[in-house]
Amino acid sequence: MRAVIFERYGPPEVLRVGDVERPVPNEQEVLVKVHASTVTRGEAMSVRSDELRITRLLTGIRRPRKTIFGSEFAGRVEKVGSKTSEFKVGDDVFGFRSGALAEYVAVPETGAIDRKPSGLSFEEAAAIPDGSLLALSCLRQANPKGKRVLVYGAAGSVGSSAIQLLAHYFEADVTAVCDTKDVELVRSLGASEVIDRFNKDFTKSGATYDVIFDAVGKQSFRGCRRSLDPAGLYLTMDLGFMYHVPLLAIVTKILGNKRAKLGVGRYRKADLGVVRELIENGEFRAVIDRQYTLNEIVAATEYVESGQKTGSVVLTIP
Numbered sequence: 001m002r003a004v005i006f007e008r009y010g011p012p013e014v015l016r017v018g019d020v021e022r023p024v025p026n027e028q029e030v031l032v033k034v035h036a037s038t039v040t041r042g043e044a045m046s047v048r049s050d051e052l053r054i055t056r057l058l059t060g061i062r063r064p065r066k067t068i069f070g071s072e073f074a075g076r077v078e079k080v081g082s083k084t085s086e087f088k089v090g091d092d093v094f095g096f097r098s099g100a101l102a103e104y105v106a107v108p109e110t111g112a113i114d115r116k117p118s119g120l121s122f123e124e125a126a127a128i129p130d131g132s133l134l135a136l137s138c139l140r141q142a143n144p145k146g147k148r149v150l151v152y153g154a155a156g157s158v159g160s161s162a163i164q165l166l167a168h169y170f171e172a173d174v175t176a177v178c179d180t181k182d183v184e185l186v187r188s189l190g191a192s193e194v195i196d197r198f199n200k201d202f203t204k205s206g207a208t209y210d211v212i213f214d215a216v217g218k219q220s221f222r223g224c225r226r227s228l229d230p231a232g233l234y235l236t237m238d239l240g241f242m243y244h245v246p247l248l249a250i251v252t253k254i255l256g257n258k259r260a261k262l263g264v265g266r267y268r269k270a271d272l273g274v275v276r277e278l279i280e281n282g283e284f285r286a287v288i289d290r291q292y293t294l295n296e297i298v299a300a301t302e303y304v305e306s307g308q309k310t311g312s313v314v315l316t317i318p
């Protein structure tokens with residue numbers, strides 16, 4: 001089968017489309033014929049793996065341990081393992097599994113895989129899992145139900161998911177901060193107030209929030225402190241300069257009312273079910289920036305690497 005092969009770290013040009021063995025599902029897995037996948041921000045960063053070298057302890061120190069790229073998928077079940085029961089051949093599914101930028105991926109039935117929401121295209125479904133699962137698992141750490149939450153980096157994959165989850169699942173009051181070009185989109189996702197980051201600095205406005213969710217890790221606890229309520233929480237997706245956020249989390253827990261926390265993302269099957277239900281209720285949708293084909297993997301990764309995407313970048317697998 002054709003797949004995006006990732007055998008060494010470097011610029012996006014190290015990625016190439018080539019032939020590999022089709023995976024054989026074990027008795028607890030299903031084999032999915034992939035129709036659409038994506039390049040996520042996390043993956044794009046893993047190609048060079050130079051910004052956060054510590055992650056190489058997980059991904060492979062000298063070269064990538066997993067040699068097929070990609071993780072989000074939407075497609076059709078082609079084969080089921082003898083000990084699976086949830087899916088049957090021909091079911092349309094979506095989910096998150098390493099090695100998804102390929103014609104086929106084998107996925108454990110207990111992993112992050114669910115029925116594709118009715119009415120969603122494969123491209124739309126593939127754009128859902130990463131941002132929504134990261135946002136949902138991280139936001140839970142802030143108990144945001146009914147609170148006033150500011151989302152910084154609101155048009156990215158995690159940010160656009162966070163707004164929809166906060167507005168429709170956690171019933172929070174959402175203020176979103178994004179680029180001028182994304183203001184209307186972000187408003188349409190459920191933010192009650194949208195701040196154009198090029199026109200207004202929210203840290204100087206005097207407004208305060210229960211939670212500030214920095215979805216792109218571009219702010220700092222120090223910078224946001226004045227904009228937090230006395231018992232407010234700064235939750236960030238990023239480890240911070242010199243990985244200081246985990247230390248800050250411990251210090252602020254011991255010392256202060258205002259706290260900092262690192263959002264730890266998880267890809268859970270149960271959460272994918274929550275998101276599917278929201279989609280089917282019309283309360284969550286995919287945000288797609290650009291679409292490419294598998295052969296355009298280098299251009300797609302370069303674009304994601306730029307850090308400027310709105311929502312997701314999808315690749316179709318003809």
Ligand SMILES: NC(=O)c1ccc[n+]([C@@H]2O[C@H](COP(=O)([O-])OP(=O)(O)OC[C@H]3O[C@@H](n4cnc5c(N)ncnc54)[C@H](OP(=O)(O)O)[C@@H]3O)[C@@H](O)[C@H]2O)c1
Pocket residue numbers: 040041042045131134152153154155156157158159178179180197215216217218236237238262263264265266304307308309310311
């Ligand atoms: N903690 C975890 O478990 C975990 C796991 C995976 C990933 N992550 C991290 O999660 C973060 C979010 O991922 P993502 O997929 O949502 O990213 P993304 O989609 O690539 O984010 C793109 C968005 O970021 C905005 N942005 C870029 N630079 C900015 C700046 N200086 N200030 C404000 N906004 C800026 C862009 O807006 P403009 O167009 O306005 O520039 C764009 O809308 C990444 O940093 C990733 O490394 C964390």
